Amino acid sequence: MKKQNMVMGKEELQSREVEESSCIEVSALHFAYDGQPPLFANFNLRISRGSRCLLVGANGSGKTTLLKILAGKHMVGGRDVVRVLNCSAFHDTHLVCSGDLAYLGGSWSKNIGSAGEIPLQGDFSAEHMIFGVEGTDPVRRQKLIELLDIDLQWRMHKVSDGQRRRVQICMGLLHLFQVLLLDEVTVDLDVVARLDLLEFLKEECDQRGATIVYATHIFDGLETWATDVAYVQDGDLKKAEKLSELQELKSASNLLSVVESWLRSETKCECKKVLNPPAETRKTSPFDNSPFRSSRHMAYYR
DSSP, X not given: OHHHHHHHHHHHHHHHHHHHHEEEEEEEEEEOOXXXXXXXXXXXXXXXXXOEEEEEOOXXXXXXXXXXXXXXXXXXXXXXXXXXXXXXXXXXXXXXXXTSEEEEESXXXXXXXXXXXXXOOOSOBHHHHHXXXXXXXXXXXXXXXXXXXXXXXXXXXXXXXXXXXXXXXXHHTSSOOSXXXXXXXXXXXXXXXXXXXXXXXXXXXXXXXXXXXXXXXXXXXXXXXXXXXXXXXXXXXXXEEEGGGOHHHHHSSSHHHHHHHHHHTOOOOOOOOOSSOOOOOOOOOTTTXXXXXXXXXXXXXX
């Protein structure tokens, strides 16, 4: 009995250590957009604190959706399905309100009526945008402005996509984060700005123990930057391991060639069946019951 208790105690201790070291935990995630086949089915992922995890996969594999789920933008299952910093990603709104969980992705846009999403191009300065963020450290703000080479006199309706992206990134990083989710935010940056930003983010992880999940298709220089890699294919997690333990990388020239081989070897999987497909309904019209409405019964009199 004592031995059994000791074994049980060790197992509980190990599980607690794993939970404490995990920053992001996804357990048995099921997710589908309305009327679509399930994108994720029994999806599991664990990312440890302080890691810089690359999220890779082909277009449409589910990377952006996964990042939005981690950011609490979609409600999935119960409170324990997606946990960030040991809190429910969707239900515990203080994660985002406190700045501990930050998300940067997509184009910087606003919704205008029937025009839909359009780029943010109002006639206001970069200074107005950046200094309008409350509760920020002036030293950190100045460091980010210099790092991203931002001219505070830039007018948002006259700058390039890359310059607008710099302002967006600066505003997103003003608060100290514990978890940062990045979705292709460096695609508009030039080489120097991208490398400087990656070096800054590496310091955030090394010095403050922050955790970063970065979805990208640009792999230049990431062999030494990233600590982990998670490879998603059609909503399935194919690989999730330390970059230093990745066997393919030991025999390859760079990370790009490894990811290329993964994507080229992908085969088309069977389309996932819709679980509980919604019943097809036809929109009714006030004329549906009209005696003058054409029908197969009236065809007899034609």
